[in-house]
Amino acid sequence: MPLNDQREEVRMLTLKIQQMTIDGAPYVCPECLSEAFTLDGGSFIDAMPVHGNCWQSHSWEDPLITVGDLKRIKEASTGRQRPEDADLFEITIGGAVLAGELYPEVTPEDVKAAVRVYWRRLVKPALRRQRRRAVRAVTQPVKQAARRGVAAAKAGALEAAWTAQTGGYEPDPDYTPEPINPCPACRGEGAHVIESRLHDTTTVRCSVCSGTGEID
Ligand SMILES: [Zn+2]
Ligand SMILES: [Zn+2]
DSSP, X not given: OOHHHHHHHHHOEEEEEEEEEETTEEOOOTTTOOSOEEEEEOOSOTTSEEEEEETTOOEEEEEEEEHHHHHHHHHHOOOXXXXXXXXXEEEEETTEEEEEEEOOOOOHHHHHHHHHHHIIIIIHHHHHHHHHHHHHHHHXXXXXXXXXXXXXXXXXXXXXXXXXXHXXXXXXXXXXOOXXXXXXXXXXXXXXXXXXXXXXXXXXXXXXXXXXXXXO
Protein backbone atom coordinates (compact mmCIF):
# COMPACT_ATOMS: atom_id res chain seq x y z
CA MET A 1 0.00 0.00 0.00
CA PRO A 2 1.49 3.36 -0.96
CA LEU A 3 2.29 5.65 1.94
CA ASN A 4 -0.13 8.30 0.73
CA ASP A 5 -3.11 5.97 1.07
CA GLN A 6 -2.17 5.17 4.64
CA ARG A 7 -2.10 8.85 5.49
CA GLU A 8 -5.56 9.23 3.97
CA GLU A 9 -6.89 6.54 6.25
CA VAL A 10 -5.36 8.03 9.37
CA ARG A 11 -6.81 11.41 8.53
CA MET A 12 -10.29 10.07 7.93
CA LEU A 13 -12.38 9.93 11.09
CA THR A 14 -15.22 7.45 10.79
CA LEU A 15 -17.78 6.59 13.41
CA LYS A 16 -19.98 3.55 13.07
CA ILE A 17 -23.42 4.53 14.29
CA GLN A 18 -25.64 1.75 15.54
CA GLN A 19 -28.58 4.11 15.93
CA MET A 20 -28.96 7.80 16.58
CA THR A 21 -31.62 10.42 17.26
CA ILE A 22 -31.74 14.19 16.92
CA ASP A 23 -34.01 15.69 19.58
CA GLY A 24 -35.59 12.27 19.96
CA ALA A 25 -36.38 11.80 16.26
CA PRO A 26 -34.62 8.85 14.60
CA TYR A 27 -31.84 9.87 12.26
CA VAL A 28 -31.74 7.33 9.43
CA CYS A 29 -30.44 6.89 5.90
CA PRO A 30 -32.58 9.23 3.78
CA GLU A 31 -32.96 6.57 1.08
CA CYS A 32 -33.48 3.23 2.80
CA LEU A 33 -34.22 4.42 6.34
CA SER A 34 -31.46 2.20 7.72
CA GLU A 35 -30.68 3.02 11.35
CA ALA A 36 -27.08 1.90 11.12
CA PHE A 37 -24.58 3.84 9.07
CA THR A 38 -21.19 5.45 9.29
CA LEU A 39 -20.46 9.13 9.61
CA ASP A 40 -17.30 9.93 7.73
CA GLY A 41 -15.26 13.06 8.14
CA GLY A 42 -13.02 13.34 5.10
CA SER A 43 -11.23 16.49 6.17
CA PHE A 44 -8.89 17.98 8.76
CA ILE A 45 -11.10 21.02 9.01
CA ASP A 46 -13.53 20.85 11.91
CA ALA A 47 -16.15 23.01 10.17
CA MET A 48 -16.48 20.68 7.18
CA PRO A 49 -19.70 18.66 6.96
CA VAL A 50 -19.57 14.90 7.33
CA HIS A 51 -20.90 12.29 4.98
CA GLY A 52 -23.27 9.55 5.98
CA ASN A 53 -22.85 6.14 4.39
CA CYS A 54 -25.29 3.34 5.03
CA TRP A 55 -24.56 -0.37 4.57
CA GLN A 56 -26.46 -0.34 1.26
CA SER A 57 -23.95 2.17 -0.10
CA HIS A 58 -26.28 5.18 0.03
CA SER A 59 -24.25 8.29 0.67
CA TRP A 60 -25.33 11.68 1.77
CA GLU A 61 -23.81 14.90 3.04
CA ASP A 62 -25.10 16.26 6.31
CA PRO A 63 -24.48 20.01 6.51
CA LEU A 64 -25.54 20.07 10.18
CA ILE A 65 -22.95 17.61 11.46
CA THR A 66 -19.34 18.65 11.08
CA VAL A 67 -15.98 16.94 11.47
CA GLY A 68 -15.69 18.80 14.79
CA ASP A 69 -18.96 17.27 15.96
CA LEU A 70 -17.67 13.85 14.98
CA LYS A 71 -14.69 14.36 17.26
CA ARG A 72 -17.00 15.46 20.06
CA ILE A 73 -19.15 12.34 19.63
CA LYS A 74 -16.06 10.19 19.83
CA GLU A 75 -14.92 11.96 23.00
CA ALA A 76 -18.39 11.84 24.57
CA SER A 77 -18.91 8.15 23.89
CA THR A 78 -18.89 6.03 27.01
CA GLY A 79 -16.91 3.15 25.57
CA ARG A 80 -17.41 -0.43 26.65
CA GLN A 81 -15.76 -2.30 29.50
CA ARG A 82 -18.05 -5.31 29.78
CA PRO A 83 -19.72 -7.30 26.97
CA GLU A 84 -23.17 -6.07 28.00
CA ASP A 85 -22.15 -2.41 27.82
CA ALA A 86 -23.36 -0.19 24.98
CA ASP A 87 -21.13 2.57 23.65
CA LEU A 88 -23.44 5.55 24.12
CA PHE A 89 -23.03 9.20 23.27
CA GLU A 90 -24.93 12.42 23.62
CA ILE A 91 -23.84 15.84 22.39
CA THR A 92 -25.61 19.10 21.61
CA ILE A 93 -25.34 20.72 18.19
CA GLY A 94 -26.80 24.19 17.98
CA GLY A 95 -29.34 23.41 20.70
CA ALA A 96 -30.34 20.05 19.24
CA VAL A 97 -29.54 16.94 21.24
CA LEU A 98 -27.81 14.29 19.19
CA ALA A 99 -27.82 11.00 21.04
CA GLY A 100 -27.21 7.42 20.09
CA GLU A 101 -25.12 4.35 20.21
CA LEU A 102 -21.90 3.52 18.46
CA TYR A 103 -21.42 0.15 16.83
CA PRO A 104 -19.76 -2.00 19.50
CA GLU A 105 -16.06 -2.43 18.93
CA VAL A 106 -14.88 -5.84 19.98
CA THR A 107 -13.17 -5.76 23.38
CA PRO A 108 -11.05 -8.49 24.95
CA GLU A 109 -13.97 -9.12 27.27
CA ASP A 110 -16.20 -9.84 24.27
CA VAL A 111 -13.75 -12.43 23.06
CA LYS A 112 -13.65 -13.96 26.49
CA ALA A 113 -17.44 -14.03 26.65
CA ALA A 114 -17.60 -15.69 23.24
CA VAL A 115 -15.13 -18.35 24.31
CA ARG A 116 -17.16 -18.88 27.45
CA VAL A 117 -20.36 -19.51 25.47
CA TYR A 118 -18.48 -21.72 23.04
CA TRP A 119 -17.06 -23.69 25.92
CA ARG A 120 -20.28 -24.11 27.90
CA ARG A 121 -22.59 -24.90 25.01
CA LEU A 122 -20.32 -26.95 22.78
CA VAL A 123 -17.04 -28.01 24.22
CA LYS A 124 -17.86 -28.96 27.77
CA PRO A 125 -20.58 -31.55 27.05
CA ALA A 126 -18.55 -33.03 24.22
CA LEU A 127 -15.43 -33.00 26.30
CA ARG A 128 -17.20 -34.74 29.14
CA ARG A 129 -18.21 -37.57 26.82
CA GLN A 130 -14.78 -37.74 25.23
CA ARG A 131 -13.04 -37.66 28.56
CA ARG A 132 -14.97 -40.70 29.74
CA ARG A 133 -14.09 -42.44 26.51
CA ALA A 134 -10.44 -41.45 26.83
CA VAL A 135 -10.30 -42.69 30.38
CA ARG A 136 -11.82 -46.02 29.34
CA ALA A 137 -9.42 -46.27 26.41
CA VAL A 138 -6.27 -45.63 28.41
CA THR A 139 -7.00 -47.20 31.78
CA GLN A 140 -6.12 -50.74 30.69
CA PRO A 141 -2.88 -49.96 28.82
CA VAL A 142 -1.89 -47.61 31.62
CA LYS A 143 -2.29 -50.33 34.21
CA GLN A 144 -0.15 -52.68 32.16
CA ALA A 145 2.45 -50.02 31.54
CA ALA A 146 2.49 -49.08 35.20
CA ARG A 147 3.06 -52.70 36.14
CA ARG A 148 6.07 -52.71 33.89
CA GLY A 149 7.17 -49.48 35.49
CA VAL A 150 7.23 -47.60 32.24
CA ALA A 151 5.97 -44.29 33.43
CA ALA A 152 7.03 -42.42 30.32
CA ALA A 153 5.02 -44.78 28.13
CA LYS A 154 2.07 -44.19 30.41
CA ALA A 155 2.26 -40.46 30.06
CA GLY A 156 2.81 -40.78 26.33
CA ALA A 157 -0.13 -43.11 25.85
CA LEU A 158 -2.37 -40.78 27.79
CA GLU A 159 -1.25 -37.78 25.84
CA ALA A 160 -1.78 -39.51 22.51
CA ALA A 161 -5.19 -40.92 23.37
CA TRP A 162 -6.37 -37.69 24.83
CA THR A 163 -5.12 -35.50 22.00
CA ALA A 164 -6.53 -37.85 19.37
CA GLN A 165 -9.95 -37.82 20.93
CA THR A 166 -10.34 -34.19 21.77
CA GLY A 167 -8.60 -32.38 18.97
CA GLY A 168 -7.76 -28.77 19.62
CA TYR A 169 -9.98 -26.59 21.69
CA GLU A 170 -9.86 -23.22 23.40
CA PRO A 171 -9.19 -23.40 27.10
CA ASP A 172 -12.14 -22.52 29.29
CA PRO A 173 -11.41 -18.99 30.60
CA ASP A 174 -13.34 -19.72 33.79
CA TYR A 175 -12.19 -23.24 34.37
CA THR A 176 -12.56 -24.24 37.97
CA PRO A 177 -12.33 -27.87 38.92
CA GLU A 178 -15.63 -29.20 40.14
CA PRO A 179 -15.44 -31.51 43.13
CA ILE A 180 -16.15 -34.76 41.35
CA ASN A 181 -14.29 -37.99 40.90
CA PRO A 182 -10.55 -38.30 41.22
CA CYS A 183 -8.95 -38.88 37.84
CA PRO A 184 -8.26 -42.61 37.44
CA ALA A 185 -5.28 -41.97 35.16
CA CYS A 186 -3.23 -40.05 37.71
CA ARG A 187 -5.20 -41.11 40.82
CA GLY A 188 -6.13 -37.55 41.53
CA GLU A 189 -2.56 -36.32 41.55
CA GLY A 190 -3.00 -34.19 38.45
CA ALA A 191 0.45 -35.19 37.26
CA HIS A 192 2.66 -38.14 36.52
CA VAL A 193 6.10 -38.35 38.04
CA ILE A 194 8.54 -39.91 35.62
CA GLU A 195 11.73 -41.35 37.03
CA SER A 196 14.72 -41.32 34.78
CA ARG A 197 17.67 -43.66 34.97
CA LEU A 198 19.71 -40.98 36.67
CA HIS A 199 17.24 -40.88 39.55
CA ASP A 200 16.04 -37.47 38.51
CA THR A 201 12.31 -37.11 38.41
CA THR A 202 10.24 -35.15 35.95
CA THR A 203 6.66 -34.18 36.62
CA VAL A 204 4.35 -34.32 33.64
CA ARG A 205 0.92 -32.75 33.88
CA CYS A 206 -1.79 -35.37 33.54
CA SER A 207 -3.41 -34.84 30.15
CA VAL A 208 -6.61 -36.69 30.94
CA CYS A 209 -7.68 -34.34 33.71
CA SER A 210 -5.63 -31.30 32.56
CA GLY A 211 -3.75 -31.41 35.83
CA THR A 212 -6.83 -30.98 37.98
CA GLY A 213 -6.80 -34.53 39.30
CA GLU A 214 -10.55 -34.79 38.73
CA ILE A 215 -12.82 -36.00 36.01
CA ASP A 216 -16.47 -35.34 35.41
ZN1 LIG B 1 -29.42 3.60 2.79
ZN1 LIG C 1 -5.41 -37.10 35.82
